[in-house]
Amino acid sequence: MFKQLGLIGCGLMGGSFALALKQAGLVERVIGYSKSPSTTEKARQMGVIDQTAESALLAVSGSDIVLIAVPVAATDATFRAIRHLVTPNTLFMDVGSTKRDVVDAARRVLKERSIAFVPAHPIAGKEHSGVQYADAALYRDRQVILTPIAQTSPELVEKAKAVWSAVGSSVRVMTPEAHDAAFAAVSHFPHLLAFAYFTGILQQADSEQFLSLAGPGFRDFTRIAASDPAIWRDILIANREEVLKQSEQFRGALGILEQVLRDCQGESLEALVKGVSTARSQWRMGLPRGSANT
Amino acid sequence: MFKQLGLIGCGLMGGSFALALKQAGLVERVIGYSKSPSTTEKARQMGVIDQTAESALLAVSGSDIVLIAVPVAATDATFRAIRHLVTPNTLFMDVGSTKRDVVDAARRVLKERSIAFVPAHPIAGKEHSGVQYADAALYRDRQVILTPIAQTSPELVEKAKAVWSAVGSSVRVMTPEAHDAAFAAVSHFPHLLAFAYFTGILQQADSEQFLSLAGPGFRDFTRIAASDPAIWRDILIANREEVLKQSEQFRGALGILEQVLRDCQGESLEALVKGVSTARSQWRMGLPRGSANT
Structure with missing residues (x-):
């Protein structure tokens, strides 16, 4: 499906995405950049990426899919570093846990080039961060939320849905707000x-x-x-x-x-706890409340 | 070790204790009483108890170990029901999650007969209650806290320690407060x-x-x-x-x-979270902070 994945940020989230794409046969080659050269080198040695890039911009060059998997506060700087190569020929996504700030940064820095950026939040993770915990199955049976804005390319949103579905996630679209x-x-x-x-x-x-x-x-x-x-x-x-x-x-x-x-209102306390206890017992991860437990 | 366990309350905690004692070969026979006859009958059918008792007092009669495994609020009434048969020939324990109220009830109801009662709190449980979840392994690798008071028989405290150790728990002694x-x-x-x-x-x-x-x-x-x-x-x-x-x-x-x-004090926030995150990462269940992770 893709010739080259450009990975910006070779940590748990980015590394797991690269492994998942490889395992699904969705990508021929992965080129990766991390702020810390030792992280990039570790990712290469682990086979998470095939080639290291000297900069974020060089990780974008020649890639038809790019994942920005950096701490949310670094998104703005990353956009600045790569903006000249952001075109709708390539699907750009992030994995940030907050979306309004990411979308604001895209509007501010990428401007009309935001067309190529599909904001994404996979609801997955581990307590431990770092590429050594990267896992091809991290996104399997997890939800991924896409938060496109008015100028986002509908074609790239469809492509993003297809990619996440292919690695086992279920996809939902919402506003950033x-x-x-x-x-x-x-x-x-x-x-x-x-x-x-x-x-x-x-x-x-x-x-x-x-x-x-x-x-x-x-x-x-x-x-x-x-x-x-x-x-x-x-x-x-x-x-x-x-x-x-x-x-x-x-x-x-x-x-x-x-x-x-x-x-000491025992009855009121019991009634309050009962409401919560029942609701929590019925809740299932990834399902609307009241859905069957399957 | 024991001739007969008298179980008052045949739910998750009581039922698991009966199964654990049987599995460890510590008891010949279990007689059980529950407020609801259908619970007692279910416990008998499951083999958790061998015989049903018509009352709490009849579950005590002829028993050399008695476990009171009723909701904490029912402890007082249970003590009243059995007090005439409470003697130091038998080890009496409870499993309540609070201890000051249980000890107060013992002082109030059992009076000098409190000598035979060793208050106990096994730190074990499941979200689901009921004898159908009873599990011989519930207390294995769990802590049990004993909270004897001044008049509690030291011999019975030692006997209680031995019983809990035999079902795989580690025992600590503390004041109820x-x-x-x-x-x-x-x-x-x-x-x-x-x-x-x-x-x-x-x-x-x-x-x-x-x-x-x-x-x-x-x-x-x-x-x-x-x-x-x-x-x-x-x-x-x-x-x-x-x-x-x-x-x-x-x-x-x-x-x-x-x-x-x-x-928006990022540095202060990070410092506060770092202190917590480090402490929580080092914590291990059942061990003092800083102990080796073994």
Whole structure:
């Protein structure tokens, strides 16, 4: 399908995309660039990329598909580095967890060349970052959200859908605004909550004793608190307005639960918990609520 | 080792204890009582218990070990039902997730007969309750906390340690107060947080869209939100003072993170997240912080 994938950012997300495309027989050659030459070299040695590029622009040159898989805060600089080679002959995508900031950067830097850029967010990842964790199956059975804007080429959106489907993802199209509101709710704000909760534990004198007693519930609840600090700094700051809106919703709900506890209102507490418990028991990943559990 | 286990409450926790004792060859016979006769009958049909008892008192009669595995709020009534047969010839234990209320009930109801009661909290469980989920391996590689009080028989504490060790648990001894403070921090308050977070999602107009987009991070973060409403009503109310103390610690930490976000202080945010991320990456279940990962 593609002659050459130009990979800008050879980490977990980019490396996994390259491996998935190779495994699906969708690409003949992968050329990769990373800010750190040792990362690029490691990716080459692992067979994730076939050739290293000296710059982001050189990774674009001669490629008919380009994936920008850099931290969201570096998207602007990457667009600047490659903009002269951005044309609709090539499908350009990113993998950023926030989309309004990426789309704004595209409008600002790529301008009319934004036609060639299809903003993408694969809902996949691991706690550990780095090309050594790259995995051809990372995107299989995961959702990928595309957030095209008015000037995005409809042909390239179709091509993007085909690529992600071919590596096993299911694709949805949304506006950047709806995307950022939804992911603030189900991903970004929970990370902030997990960070705040764990900070609240660490700041107590008995934290070591507490942590030595924690069990499987704690383990799962705090798993996302181990996430990469630089990546989450960028995501939380980029989407701070929506994250702070979610915090207001949450504070309202927590306040009610606390009041019910203070007043020892067992029945009200049970009713509140029951509503949540039922909804969570019915929820299935990647399915609208109430769908069959298949 | 034991002639007869008297099981009061044939649910997940009690049923798993019976199966574990049988598998370890520690008990000849299990007699069980549950409030609901259909539960007791199911436990008998499954081979979890060998004989059904018509009352809690009849489950104690002739038993040399008794496990009270009822919701914490029912502990007081259970003590009242069995107190005339509580003697130090028999090891009495419970499995409650809160201990101050259980110890208070023992002092109040059992009085000097509290000598025979060793309060226990195995840190184990599943989202689903009910004898159909009973599992002989539930307590293997899990911690069990014993919280004896001044009048508890030291011989029975040693016997309790031996029993839990024999089913694969590691045993720690703490005061009921230290226990409740620690479990408010690492278990009870996280449940309240998960309930509040999920409530905050459900109360929004776009909740279905949000939930259909949620991924693996959300799945793990909210797993405990599916917990049993009646059990958690009891736990949260019994330990509400410590839970509300934890909420204060948490609100302080959340407030700082929100302020840093509002002010777009990227460096401060990254530093805060880094401290948490490092601590969480080093944490291992059942080990003091900093222990080797073995």
